[in-house]
Amino acid sequence: MTNTVHPFNTDTDVISEGNKAHSTLLNHTKPQPIAIEGSGLYFMLEDGRKILDAISGGAAVNCLGNGNKELTEVFVNQINKMAFSYHQSLGNEAAEGLANYLVEKSDEDFKSAVFLNSGSEAVEAAIKLAREYWVKMGQPQRTQIISRFPSYHGTTLGALGVGNIPSRRDVSEPLLAKNVYHVTSPQYKRQSYVNKTEEEYSLRLSHELEEKILEIGSENIIGFIAEPVVGAALGVMPPPKGYFPLIKKLLNKYGLLLIFDEVMSGSGRSGGDGLFAYKNKQISEDLDLVKPDILTMAKGLGSGYVCISSVLSNEKITNKIRESGGWKNSHTYQNHPVNCAVARKVLEIFERDNLITSVNERGEQLISELKEATRDIETIFDVRGRGLFVGVELIGSSTLTPRLAARVKDKAFENGLLIMAISGTIDGVEGESVILAPAYTVTKEQISEIVRLLAKSIKEVIIELDCKADQQI
Known part of the structure; x- marks a missing residue:
């Protein structure tokens, strides 16, 4: 039997304060943060937070954003x-x-x-x-x-x-x-x-x-x-x-x-x-x-x-x-x-609205700015993609609990950014990646903000892991 960590890392999702311990929905062992409104590339949560959506609703779906x-x-x-x-x-x-x-x-x-x-x-x-x-x-x-x-x-x-x-x-x-x-x-x-x-x-x-x-x-x-x-x-x-x-x-x-x-x-x-x-x-x-x-x-x-x-x-x-x-x-x-x-x-x-042109232009911007913002982060193995479909591969072990991609996703959410985290992206077990796929209507300014928040989140996770490692020595 291979490692059975769920590649969507659903059990490590951030839970908004005040949520009940269990959801009536079957899919998740912990309730998801509750979105009460969506507009463009933003979600409003029941606790008042505003989240920038860098993954088109969660899985590269909502390509025109909410509220059209x-x-x-x-x-x-x-x-x-x-x-x-x-x-x-x-x-x-x-x-x-x-x-x-x-x-x-x-x-x-x-x-x-x-x-x-x-x-x-x-x-x-x-x-x-x-x-x-x-x-x-x-x-x-x-x-x-x-x-x-x-x-x-x-x-x-x-x-x-x-x-x-x-x-x-x-x-x-x-x-x-x-x-x-x-x-x-x-x-x-x-x-x-x-x-x-x-x-x-x-x-x-x-x-x-x-x-x-x-x-x-x-x-x-x-x-x-x-x-x-x-x-x-x-x-x-x-x-x-x-x-x-x-x-x-x-x-x-x-x-x-x-x-x-x-x-x-x-x-x-x-x-x-x-x-x-x-x-x-x-x-x-x-x-x-x-x-x-x-x-x-x-x-x-x-x-x-x-x-x-x-x-x-x-x-x-x-x-x-x-x-x-x-x-x-x-x-x-x-x-x-x-x-x-x-x-x-x-x-x-x-x-x-000529959105395919926008996909090409904003996609090039996203990859270029990501590479620049993360070039000094040794934990990043690769930044790649086509159009507004971009992956950032991280270096992390399957023995880490929670997995590295899940930690980055949770930290990004704390910082106001919604991304997708996938584990097992090398061979089904090893491999850590996050996926970005914002709506085709994303602006230049929003691309830059997505890059800033993701780079910030990755760095914060690395610092936290380094501190824990130092404490164990």
Whole structure:
């Protein structure tokens, strides 16, 4: 059994003064601080404190911030017009409009879309779609999937199965599918051999994948699933240079599907030229080559105002599913008209207000100022990211209780800053990282304040640990 520390460090969250000892909600052993109001990038707590949100509500979701009245208006108008229609009985114009919009923005790399309620549901549905495609192609023996380690793709049983973070799947391990294989998830700075370039490291990982394909037998494999920018599993990790072009060439060589999980890194979060991370030249240099067969979206798609995710499929998969009688996947709230109407407005605001440009500019500012503010902190191993999706990796041992990332998160909260803390970001056990993913509407001044508060918090945690160490000598 591996170390089972929860990677979200929920048991070490700061508790606001006066909170009851236990919450009626099941998720946490201690009650969370209670937010009573949100406006833009700030939360007001029940104890009167004001918190600057550097993680879009907690998990890179609320990309337009709280209090957007345009989204509120669309929400209410759609409910008044038509609150619900079951997709098996009736279509609705909101879902059709959102699907058309996403297909158009993909430059028709995709030909169809479906809308679900969470990232986990989307990944689960993507796996089922890929399997059904091969069955309808007359190749039912294709039952195996290749993923990466460490990786995280969601919390349903199917999504947990393709992901692999020991602390998130240990309890459910006996229930998970045994047809998933894992290859190395890229960590160039930690794993590369001495004097080897990123391109050489990528080539080594492509050789590992090819060996795994040959071991399993390409005729038995459904495909390969990966995040374009790894989120929670590695504490925000962009791919090394040349990685995805090499991977896609291999998949094409052996006739395997590529599933991109853009639940966290997509919807404009990673910057580049648009909504999709796979279209970012800093992620997949050969844009003509690296096109996924299936793609999942969530989080920023609805900006937290609604619960929505999406699965998009390319022409060959769409055509095969349609000509074979339709997709065997159905959820009660699939293609929900209110969710789809709000998500469409979210995407329209991205485009109208040129927020992708803001993501790129503020993301560059965030990384640059972070590197400058923390360059003398030896505990920091790396600062990296794409767009407004940034990770700060710390050097800390899994034997420390509470873990280092959790201490930094708690200290940051004391100082008025909300961030995400993840432990196990090297191998599922070792590794300490904090993630920053502010709303796309973040200002220059707020970026600088986020940097100031985070650097201050890290330094204060280090001083506290050094004092405790001195006291024990």
